[in-house]
Amino acid sequence: MNQLLRKPALLAADQGLAIPPTRRGAGPLAALGLAIRLAWRQLKADRARLATAIAGVMFACVLVFMQLGFKGALFDSATNMLAAMRADLFLMHPMTQASFRPERLPRIRAWQALADPDVAHAVPIYLEQATLRNPATGTRRSAQVIGFDASAGAVAFTGLPPLIEALQRPDTLAFDARSRPEFGPVGRLFRDHGPYHLQLGRRDFELVGLVEIGPSFGADGNVVMSETNFRRVFARPPGMADLVALRLTPGADATAVQARLRALLPADVVVLTHAELVRGERAYWENGTPIGFIFLFGSIMGLVVGMVIVYQILFADIAGHLSEYATLKAMGYSNAYLSRVVLGAAVILAVIGFIPGLGLAVFLYDFVAKATFLPLHMPPDRALSVFLMIFAMCFTAGLLAMRKLRDANPADMF
Template sequence: MLVSHSTGWKNPIKGNYRAIFVVGFEPEKPIFTIPEVNQNLNKLKLPDTVLFDRSSRSEYGSIAAEFERKKQVVTEISNYRIKTVGLFTLGPSFAADGTVVTSDQNFLRLFKNRRRGEINIGLINLKSGVDKQKVIDNLAAKLPKDVRLLTYQGFINFEEDYWRTSTAIGFMFALGTSMGFIVGIVIVYQILFTDVNEHLAEYATLKAMGFTDNYLLNIVFQEALILAILGYIPGLGISLGLYELTKAATSLPMFMSASCSILVFIMTILMCSISGAIAVRKLRTADPADIF
């Protein structure tokens, strides 16, 4: 499979150019699981034809609407005249705002500086029951060191790790999460500390009656847990709404997974527990005689 994302798509309506992700493959050897692509393989065998992602950003033009009305849209990619002969649904990503799929022959016409043997991603289909790791080890011994061999899941993990650890957007997400955790600790601490301070006489009375610091700590932790639950429920609802808003504005596939929501809930409880542990220090040092 030949892949490029550094070429310009000409908006057929406005005439401006925007970078688009181009994927080329051999139609005789289908590699996609997208039904709309597989249904148009014969069209891609024709010269100068592409399939356009209907979920691409609107800056590329109303290609889907134009195609459904005319059944063909003519424009340019890298100053090369091409025809849109079909649509499919994929959606943008952090790497690309839009995608087109074409044949390997059309790909080489678009990118004249690319040779047929220069590929970005190659797909190897294995028979059922074959040891994947053994195949990888055998191929790694024969292929050049600059070739990375990955399983299907390994490729997904590689992409996720790249965007999470090697890009600015991954750093910003991590920084935002860390700052939110720290700010949450401070806010919950202020709430719990104010509550403890206002009821210090009651806590001192319990302490004078013989209740231990651990008992008082347990009371504060219960308050922290209640705050965590009461804050998490509306926070989850607001987050789901913001996800939908972001999805509508950017066309990015935003969704809240069950594992992510559970992780956030655990972190919320941990955040409130840390705040409670800090706030209860005043009770540990409080002397009932001094308070009364």
């Protein structure tokens, strides 16, 4: 330090060189750090403008989060039934696009799958829609009926295990407690009075218990019953099932079994893991319907509005400091350096706008989920992808605003 303080030529009478050697520039990383620091100092100098910018980014952030949240919640609920079926592997007809409209597959494939030593149970599942009578008002509404042999334990709906025995009796069913309220107070009556009779189609059933599945796009509510009872209601060719759930022996490698079954079974079935089954259903609703587009459009609008706000702020900052920017150019700062200052400001706004935006979105998710029973939650990959979108939004705004730097001409300063 002492040496430094003594060194400057202005204090010593050091007049050796008329022309100092060309200067070595700062390292690229150090220069970037300095540019970002300058950007931050400039941003924080005008608190009101900074607050506006943060609010703009937050607004875009929350809007995108809500759109993606609603979209995710709708698609999650669309796959409720299959997601609740937690078995190890599934057999499905290759032409089945969505579970509400299944293509039937030969039931014999289930028994063929048992040939693999690692397959412990194979349970055919039967799906039909039927109307269920509201016990309070007597009106009818269409419900998804799921028939299978529950005793094998291959299909693990929440709440099912204690009901397995009761469901084996003739004319019994279990009702999905998460069904939409239009079916009437089915669950409340059961909890208050115990088993009672419900009419499904033209037939009386005894309600023996409640399970938890959740409504889907295809069905407002679900009813679970045994295979035998299912066959009493619906006249169907006995050799055909809609889906087959496979339970593997403990410790078996699901992907290896999946590969062996693919080789073993003919081409009229596909072998899917639980995740693949749910993903396929979700893809149908995402790609086969305009729902995904509607939310995409909403997200894009949010990003465009946010970008315009950030652009305006950055542009005003440059326009208001043109002579200072021109002075920096005269001092030897390159256009590229000043561009990094502007982009640095954009990136700072992205970060400090995203953090409160994320917080607010988490709060709103919780609030809306409680009010609407939609499954709204914040998976980390959504937070990351929205951050990348906000980052890109601010970066683009920075690139657009940067053009204004060309107006800072050091030759006009004199």
